[in-house]
Amino acid sequence: xxxxxxIRALSALAHESRLRIFRLLTRHGTEGLAAGKIAEQLELxxxxxxxxxxxxxxxxxxxxxxxxxxxxxxxxxxxxQNFLSFLLDDCCGGQPELCGPLYQLKPKPRRKRxxxxx
Amino acid sequence: xxxxxxIRALSALAHESRLRIFRLLTRHGTEGLAAGKIAEQLELxxxxxxxxxxxxxxxxxxxxxxxxxxxxxxxxxxxxQNFLSFLLDDCCGGQPELCGPLYQLKPKPRRKRxxxxx
DNA sequence: TCCATGTTTCCATTATTATCGAAATGTCGA
DNA sequence: TCGACATTTCGATAATAATGGAAACATGGA
Numbered sequence: 001x002x003x004x005x006x007i008r009a010l011s012a013l014a015h016e017s018r019l020r021i022f023r024l025l026t027r028h029g030t031e032g033l034a035a036g037k038i039a040e041q042l043e044l045x046x047x048x049x050x051x052x053x054x055x056x057x058x059x060x061x062x063x064x065x066x067x068x069x070x071x072x073x074x075x076x077x078x079x080x081q082n083f084l085s086f087l088l089d090d091c092c093g094g095q096p097e098l099c100g101p102l103y104q105l106k107p108k109p110r111r112k113r114x115x116x117x118x
Numbered sequence: 119x120x121x122x123x124x125i126r127a128l129s130a131l132a133h134e135s136r137l138r139i140f141r142l143l144t145r146h147g148t149e150g151l152a153a154g155k156i157a158e159q160l161e162l163x164x165x166x167x168x169x170x171x172x173x174x175x176x177x178x179x180x181x182x183x184x185x186x187x188x189x190x191x192x193x194x195x196x197x198x199q200n201f202l203s204f205l206l207d208d209c210c211g212g213q214p215e216l217c218g219p220l221y222q223l224k225p226k227p228r229r230k231r232x233x234x235x236x
Numbered sequence: 237t238c239c240a241t242g243t244t245t246c247c248a249t250t251a252t253t254a255t256c257g258a259a260a261t262g263t264c265g266a
Numbered sequence: 267t268c269g270a271c272a273t274t275t276c277g278a279t280a281a282t283a284a285t286g287g288a289a290a291c292a293t294g295g296a
Contacts, residue, residue: 039243
């Protein structure tokens, strides 16, 4: 994951509504949750929800799929791992003591996919 | 770490210059680096550097100390750990598979300090 | 085809954040 | 105390992000 994409992910999560969306999706696995349900639970107007979830989507943190009239959103495990790896590489690579108990797991090198990178 | 503080940390890192400051500090341990040196290395005007580094400081991610005429900045290990814990709690707590190899380390509960929480 | 339902796009408005020169503040040495 | 140096604050301006109603688009059922 390159810097630019990491910044998108950080920005995406750096907003109250979006962090809530993220946390909500965290509890709904690969099945995910319909846009309408998310909007309902978080009491957001449809247009606002749509705007924010697109932000998360562009950042590579959520996936969407249509199912009937609904669009279901779920977390993107690959995206999350890339993002977390990026952060941890910096912290634990440069100053392992920053990561405390997270230290042990950092030997894993950042993986590179064939071409999919946007 | 509560949501509000986590959002500050995410916002703080979600900016090209600030992410670079962070990464630079990562390579300078507890000794840290003077404001002027950071500005020089990143080619930022002093006022701009000062603005951004305050953002990181408010987010609890960096520490500052004066030494002679200089102000030295370094990463705040406590702040980083709280921040990373917050993120990992959500991901690995809700959907462990998101964290992949990071999974193992999550049994650790979020620690709570006596009163320092802002 | 027509309608109800679910979602997204458009777009105007408002709010927040970034930029950086100039002035102010703090520190040291002479 | 003065002057050089290091950094921060001020303040005006520019750039970017958020909000949400209304209109457009997509889907499925009758």
